[in-house]
Amino acid sequence: MERIAPISDNDEDVAVREQGDAFLPRFDAAGLLTAVAQDAATGEVLMVAFMDAEALEATRETGLAHFHSRSRGRLWKKGETSGHVLAVEAILVDCDQDALVLKVRPAGPACHTGARSCFYRAVQDGALTRVIG
Amino acid sequence: MERIAPISDNDEDVAVREQGDAFLPRFDAAGLLTAVAQDAATGEVLMVAFMDAEALEATRETGLAHFHSRSRGRLWKKGETSGHVLAVEAILVDCDQDALVLKVRPAGPACHTGARSCFYRAVQDGALTRVIG
Numbered sequence: 001m002e003r004i005a006p007i008s009d010n011d012e013d014v015a016v017r018e019q020g021d022a023f024l025p026r027f028d029a030a031g032l033l034t035a036v037a038q039d040a041a042t043g044e045v046l047m048v049a050f051m052d053a054e055a056l057e058a059t060r061e062t063g064l065a066h067f068h069s070r071s072r073g074r075l076w077k078k079g080e081t082s083g084h085v086l087a088v089e090a091i092l093v094d095c096d097q098d099a100l101v102l103k104v105r106p107a108g109p110a111c112h113t114g115a116r117s118c119f120y121r122a123v124q125d126g127a128l129t130r131v132i133g
Numbered sequence: 134m135e136r137i138a139p140i141s142d143n144d145e146d147v148a149v150r151e152q153g154d155a156f157l158p159r160f161d162a163a164g165l166l167t168a169v170a171q172d173a174a175t176g177e178v179l180m181v182a183f184m185d186a187e188a189l190e191a192t193r194e195t196g197l198a199h200f201h202s203r204s205r206g207r208l209w210k211k212g213e214t215s216g217h218v219l220a221v222e223a224i225l226v227d228c229d230q231d232a233l234v235l236k237v238r239p240a241g242p243a244c245h246t247g248a249r250s251c252f253y254r255a256v257q258d259g260a261l262t263r264v265i266g
Contacts, residue, residue: 021262023259
């Protein structure tokens with residue numbers, strides 16, 4: 001994620017991370033980074049979740065989005081129950097390599113509520129308005 | 134963010150948060166939630182950052198994206214130095230209200246590296262390939 005200044009890194013490390021071609025995912029103190037799943041066809045943001053190293057490896061190996069469930073403390077294959085998996089077409093990484101965008105093809109509604117995207121409401125005049133079905 | 138199961142919430146609270154029209158942003162133990170800035174015109178994900186209550190309030194009051202800088206421990210108006218502010222057209226919230234999507238009009242490159250988006254590289258065959266200028 002973009003920050004005003006790098007966190008306790010020397011300039012050489014920052015240059016390698018920002019300009020280099022090495023994938024050096026930067027997990028936080030809890031071992032997590034943020035992953036944004038975006039519909040590869042429509043550009044819609046479907047969901048935001050966390051990945052640890054295990055989830056990232058499982059995603060890269062299988063081509064299906066895996067996350068780390070903080071509530072269950074374990075690897076979570078998206079769609080493992082619902083069948084609504086996310087096939088990963090591309091993985092983008094940000095400047096300081098602590099956030100990912102997964103370009104995905106969803107097999108069904110991405111949200112457990114049945115909505116196409118978890119972001120089905122907008123903040124308007126202090127309240128929420130449903131914006132997608 | 135979607136989770137396999139809600140975290141220590143009763144069913145009534147979950148229903149209110151997921152289906153209600155009350156904006157009840159859910160900050161984590163560090164007082165933060167995840168915010169994804171997405172270009173309102175192109176759908177491109179520009180950056181991912183964190184907001185605390187102060188940043189969210191400043192964003193809503195000014196119509197310009199504000200975040201919480203973890204490195205500086207303070208409110209951070211995006212573009213405060215570069216002038217590359219993000220004008221917020223809409224704020225979307227996810228099912229459990231711990232992540233936001235800001236639909237924005239960027240005044241310039243969103244990334245401090247000068248790239249249009251912080252997500253200017255893709256993971257391919259174990260290395261990074263530049264995908265946008």
